[in-house]
Amino acid sequence: MATGKGQLSTMHPVTGFKLGIASAGIKTPGRKDLLVMEIAEGSTAAGLFTQNAFCAAPVIVAKQHLASHTPKYLLVNTGNANAGTGEQGISDALQSCEALAAATSASKQQILPFSTGVIGEPLPMDRLLSGIPAAVAALSDNNWPDAAEAILTTDTRAKGASLQYNADSAAPDAGNITITGISKGSGMIKPNMATMLAYVATDAAVDAELLHRALRLANEKSFNRITVDSDTSTNDAVILVATGTSGVTIDEESFDQFVAQLKIIFIDLAQAIIRDGEGAGKFVSVIVDSAADTDEALAVAYTIAESPLVKTALAASDPNWGRILAAIGRAGVKNLDVNALQLHLNGVLIAENGAKASSYSEEAGQAAMQPEDIEIRVSLNRGQTTETVWTTDLTYEYVRINAEYRT
Amino acid sequence: MATGKGQLSTMHPVTGFKLGIASAGIKTPGRKDLLVMEIAEGSTAAGLFTQNAFCAAPVIVAKQHLASHTPKYLLVNTGNANAGTGEQGISDALQSCEALAAATSASKQQILPFSTGVIGEPLPMDRLLSGIPAAVAALSDNNWPDAAEAILTTDTRAKGASLQYNADSAAPDAGNITITGISKGSGMIKPNMATMLAYVATDAAVDAELLHRALRLANEKSFNRITVDSDTSTNDAVILVATGTSGVTIDEESFDQFVAQLKIIFIDLAQAIIRDGEGAGKFVSVIVDSAADTDEALAVAYTIAESPLVKTALAASDPNWGRILAAIGRAGVKNLDVNALQLHLNGVLIAENGAKASSYSEEAGQAAMQPEDIEIRVSLNRGQTTETVWTTDLTYEYVRINAEYRT
Numbered sequence: 045m046a047t048g049k050g051q052l053s054t055m056h057p058v059t060g061f062k063l064g065i066a067s068a069g070i071k072t073p074g075r076k077d078l079l080v081m082e083i084a085e086g087s088t089a090a091g092l093f094t095q096n097a098f099c100a101a102p103v104i105v106a107k108q109h110l111a112s113h114t115p116k117y118l119l120v121n122t123g124n125a126n127a128g129t130g131e132q133g134i135s136d137a138l139q140s141c142e143a144l145a146a147a148t149s150a151s152k153q154q155i156l157p158f159s160t161g162v163i164g165e166p167l168p169m170d171r172l173l174s175g176i177p178a179a180v181a182a183l184s185d186n187n188w189p190d191a192a193e194a195i196l197t198t199d200t201r202a203k204g205a206s207l208q209y210n211a212d213s214a215a216p217d218a219g220n221i222t223i224t225g226i227s228k229g230s231g232m233i234k235p236n237m238a239t240m241l242a243y244v245a246t247d248a249a250v251d252a253e254l255l256h257r258a259l260r261l262a263n264e265k266s267f268n269r270i271t272v273d274s275d276t277s278t279n280d281a282v283i284l285v286a287t288g289t290s291g292v293t294i295d296e297e298s299f300d301q302f303v304a305q306l307k308i309i310f311i312d313l314a315q316a317i318i319r320d321g322e323g324a325g326k327f328v329s330v331i332v333d334s335a336a337d338t339d340e341a342l343a344v345a346y347t348i349a350e351s352p353l354v355k356t357a358l359a360a361s362d363p364n365w366g367r368i369l370a371a372i373g374r375a376g377v378k379n380l381d382v383n384a385l386q387l388h389l390n391g392v393l394i395a396e397n398g399a400k401a402s403s404y405s406e407e408a409g410q411a412a413m414q415p416e417d418i419e420i421r422v423s424l425n426r427g428q429t430t431e432t433v434w435t436t437d438l439t440y441e442y443v444r445i446n447a448e449y450r451t
Numbered sequence: 452m453a454t455g456k457g458q459l460s461t462m463h464p465v466t467g468f469k470l471g472i473a474s475a476g477i478k479t480p481g482r483k484d485l486l487v488m489e490i491a492e493g494s495t496a497a498g499l500f501t502q503n504a505f506c507a508a509p510v511i512v513a514k515q516h517l518a519s520h521t522p523k524y525l526l527v528n529t530g531n532a533n534a535g536t537g538e539q540g541i542s543d544a545l546q547s548c549e550a551l552a553a554a555t556s557a558s559k560q561q562i563l564p565f566s567t568g569v570i571g572e573p574l575p576m577d578r579l580l581s582g583i584p585a586a587v588a589a590l591s592d593n594n595w596p597d598a599a600e601a602i603l604t605t606d607t608r609a610k611g612a613s614l615q616y617n618a619d620s621a622a623p624d625a626g627n628i629t630i631t632g633i634s635k636g637s638g639m640i641k642p643n644m645a646t647m648l649a650y651v652a653t654d655a656a657v658d659a660e661l662l663h664r665a666l667r668l669a670n671e672k673s674f675n676r677i678t679v680d681s682d683t684s685t686n687d688a689v690i691l692v693a694t695g696t697s698g699v700t701i702d703e704e705s706f707d708q709f710v711a712q713l714k715i716i717f718i719d720l721a722q723a724i725i726r727d728g729e730g731a732g733k734f735v736s737v738i739v740d741s742a743a744d745t746d747e748a749l750a751v752a753y754t755i756a757e758s759p760l761v762k763t764a765l766a767a768s769d770p771n772w773g774r775i776l777a778a779i780g781r782a783g784v785k786n787l788d789v790n791a792l793q794l795h796l797n798g799v800l801i802a803e804n805g806a807k808a809s810s811y812s813e814e815a816g817q818a819a820m821q822p823e824d825i826e827i828r829v830s831l832n833r834g835q836t837t838e839t840v841w842t843t844d845l846t847y848e849y850v851r852i853n854a855e856y857r858t
Contacts, residue, residue: 097787098780098805128773130790130806163773164807232760232777273759275774276781352680352759352845353639356853366535366570367682370639373505374683380504383537398505399537400571438759440850446763 045441047327047416048319050201055188056208056222060084060287061245063191064182068175070168071123071161076194078172080144080179081118081243087287088249089115090256091156092263094235094280101126101133102157103279105141109153114252116154118243118283119144119176122197122228126159126167127278136167143173147180160228160241160279161197192226195241198445199230199320205312209305211248211292219292221248223305227282227313231322231446233272234350235280242267242282242313244306249288254299259284261303266310270434272321273442274350318434323442326358328435329419336427340377344422345433347375355438358418363409365394372422381426388421389413452848454734454823455726457608462595463615463629467491467694468652470598471589475582477575478530478568483601485579487551487586488525488650494694495656496522497663498563499670501642501687508533508540509564510686512548516560521659523561525650525690526551526583529604529635533566533574534685543574550580554587567635567648567686568604599633602648605852606637606727612719616712618655618699628655628697630712634689634720638729638853640679641757642687649674649689649720651713656695661706666691668710673717677841679728680849681757725841730849733765735825735842743834747784751829752840754782762845765825770816772801779829788833795828796820 062082070077083089091110093103109115119140126133137159141152159167192202204226211219229240250258263282284306286294294302319327330349335341348354351371357364365387373382387395390412394404436442469489477484490496498517500510516522526547533540544566548559566574599609613631636647657665670689691713693701701709726734737756742748755761758778764771772794780789794802797819801811843849 096777096780097782097784098776098789125773128776128802128806130804132806163777164802232774234781275758275760275777278773278777278780351682352849353682353853356850359850360854362854366532366685367639369505369535370503370570370682370685373503373685374641375504377504382505395535395571397537399535399539438850440847442759443763443766443845443847443850446760447767447769 045323045325045439046200046320047324052189052192052202052204053206055204056206056224057185058222058224058245058247058287059185059289060087060247061285062183062185063187064179064184065187065190065194066175066179066182068171070121070171076190077122078175078179079120079191079194080183082183083116083285084287084289087114087285088252088255089283089285090252090259091281091283092259094277096276096278098128098278100159100279101129101137102159103281104134105137106156106158106281109156113153115156116150117144117148118156118158120158120195120241121172122195123161124159124165124167125161125163125279128164129166132166136169139169140172143176147176156283158241158281160195163278188224188226195226195228197228198322199228201320203227203313203316203320205309207305207308211298211301221246221290221292223309225309225313227317229317230320231272232275232277233270233317233321234274234276235267235270240277240280240317244309245285245287247287247290248302249293250286254294255284255286258303258306262306262310265307266314269432270314270318271346271349272318272436315434318436321436322445323439324436325439326437327417328358328437330433330435331419331421331430333421333423333430334427335424335429337429338431341429341431344372344375344377345431347371348420349433349435352438358437359439361413363389363394363413368420369395384425386423386425390415390419452730452732452846453607453727454731459596459599459609459611460613462611463613463631464592465629465631465652465654465694466592466696467494467654468692469590469592470594471586471591472594472597472601473582473586473589475578477528477578483597484529485582485586486527486598486601487590489590490523490692491694491696494521494692495659495662496690496692497659497666498688498690499666501684503683503685505535505685507566507686508536508544509566510688511541512544513563513565513688516563520560522563523557524551524555525563525565527565527602527648528579529602530568531566531572531574532568532570532686535571536573539573543576546576547579550583554583563690565648565688567602570685595631595633602633602635604635605729606635608727610634610720610723610727612716614712614715618705618708628653628699630716632716632720634724636724637727638679639682639684640677640724640728641681641683642674642677647684647687647724651716652692652694654694654697655709656700657693661701662691662693665710665713669713669717672714673721676839677721677725678753678756679725679843722841725843728843729852730846731843732846733823733825733844735765735827735844737840737842738826738828738837740828740830740837741834742831742836744836745838748836748838749840750784751779751782752838754778755827756840756842759845765844766846768820770796770801770820775827776802791832793830793832797822797826
């Protein structure tokens with residue numbers, strides 16, 4: 045199950061950023077499961093990683109390498125997360141970097157490793173290593189669609205986004221910038237200061253400090269605003285690369301425009317994860333407006349978005365606003381005046397004054413809940429802050445997928 | 452679905468505490484749905500209520516009445532929670548107190564109202580009021596089993612606990628104290644400083660301040676240690692009554708023994724709610740030991756107990772310890788050393804040193820997960836605190852119940 049359109053949009057190549065795919069048979073023979081990305085000399089890169097204390101071995105290694113070197117290659121395998129694997133996991137992650145370094149002109153510190161899949165099993169090193177030469181041989185800047193497929197696990201569809209914009213509106217032909225990215229993720233989705241796997245590249249020239257700032261800003265309003273099941277992965281990572289091959293340099297002046305464009309791509313990739321959330325039958329935007337501050341807006345939004353009772357009601361297209369009010373009430377908002385707030389479902393006023401709205405009819409509520417896309421809007425009427433969180437419903441299918449995943 | 456034995460144990464009457472049941476047809480004709488409890492003159496009473504900001508009208512009224520008067524009657528209806536009903540709800544709750552006051556010798560402030568059932572619908576006052584005379588006429592101290600049935604909603608079984616103990620071990624016949632109680636609850640279960648509905652009475656004489664202290668202590672380790680679905684109800688309430696009819700007075704000296712006995716009853720009633728949790732196929736004890744303090748022990752225990760991925764793995768009897776480690780890792784414990792902790796499932800060492808234990812075999816893990824009762828034990832190895840939380844698995848049946856409840 046999934047919501048929305050499944051089709052990948054046109055993926056514009058980013059000069060200076062190549063992708064090569066191979067089938068290494070890590071878990072399933074014949075499946076694309078190995079991805080190598082090559083970053084041209086002179087690029088900058090920034091990364092964000094999971095805050096889970098049980099972070100996976102490749103996350104530990106990638107953070108170390110990124111801290112001291114500008115990466116030349118990114119190496120991703122699916123089928124195995126190399127998480128909960130202790131010392132052996134670290135050694136395996138390093139060995140895979142060494143193997144890719146040997147097959148190219150890089151040092152192992154210029155390589156960032158990423159893994160996703162089952163937790164707690166040792167990485168099948170012979171198969172992984174044997175796939176590297178084919179992935180390197182396949183490197184091309186036209187391989188975004190195949191790469192989007194190669195990083196999937198329980199996902200049912202590839203996720204990508206791409207755009208081009210003109211950084212200098214006065215000279216329409218001079219300053220075209222491309223931003224293209226892919227993401228994966230479907231379950232164990234509640235990124236915490238990071239994301240599931242996502243790789244975004246641009247041909248803008250952006251110095252390392254500005255690039256990191258842009259990444260944080262775009263990430264905060266995209267991957268940090270989604271939840272499928274409140275579980276934060278051990279392997280989350282998002283990498284942003286700027287190759288500079290467009291010849292257009294992002295400076296303080298053009299920064300806000302760049303971040304705005306970057307956010308479009310990031311939100312698109314983040315929403316694609318929710319649309320493909322495990323067992324998803326609904327795509328739900330939880331908007332909390334007129335909150336006193338970001339913290340309380342997010343507390344209310346996440347409490348609604350993660351309430352099993354709200355999510356099962358959504359699965360049944362049931363306008364069970366009592367469960368939403370109950371979730372708001374336990375969100376820990378200080379001095380909440382329950383009589384001051386309003387609740388809308390897809391534009392229909394459902395509750396105010398602490399009770400069902402007098403204008404509300406069960407028929408209108410039922411009708412509002414039928415679409416695949418649902419907007420839950422809570423107006424706290426006590427401030428100026430608005431925050432949005434995206435989530436799914438909770439279906440039989442979610443339970444089936446997660447009760448059967450390992451077997 | 453439910454776990455464990457469904458049979459109610461012997462319910463010892465508590466002299467001075469009478470119960471009367473009626474069928475008022477509030478939601479379903481013919482079902483026992485109205486309960487009146489009469490508290491003898493000279494008793495003391497203590498109560499704890501939900502911390503949900505959207506607390507129901509009867510909770511607001513009951514708290515006000517309890518603050519100024521010693522209650523003579525408790526009035527409970529099922530089928531309708533009188534929550535999310537605004538001003539009308541308050542007025543309905545007060546009117547039901549007035550009706551019971553008129554039918555007895557009490558004032559309306561001596562009556563505590565309680566409601567449980569669907570949220571957001573007005574209380575059907577005519578039916579509720581018409582049931583009161585029959586419930587009053589039926590008052591008897593032998594009605595605990597019927598009362599346990601009358602307060603159920605989505606519960607599949609009645610929940611009660613009862614014990615007798617000797618407060619003075621030197622004089623075996625002189626000091627017998629009885630403690631008997633009932634509870635209800637199955638979904639929207641994460642009591643927060645309170646509980647679902649529970650009524651416990653004792654014939655000990657306990658002054659009001661001591662009784663409140665005893666209630667807090669017993670509640671903290673019982674109803675405040677359970678979660679089915681992380682959703683805190685709008686109607687939670689627990690009431691403890693001491694009639695004093697045994698002639699035995701609890702003082703500072705005998706207080707600890709009294710609390711220890713009270714905890715047995717409270718834990719029994721709290722566990723009964725989890726055993727009857729919506730869709731429950733497993734009864735799960737999450738024990739976190741050697742923690743630095745209570746806060747971190749509970750953070751780890753609740754993060755595991757509420758993780759949809761852990762709960763679906765439990766439903767499949769899958770020893771998916773990677774999901775448990777991932778939950779521990781996102782619990783927000785400061786400076787957690789993931790290599791220092793150990794994880795046991797039903798006594799089998801599963802993980803240590805940040806990875807699968809070398810002694811572990813998949814067969815042993817599978818075998819450990821087969822029983823209906825599962826103990827997940829996390830040893831943080833950084834302190835002296837142990838906390839236990841009880842929960843259920845997450846099954847198809849949970850989704851079915853909650854996707855269909857209103858329709």
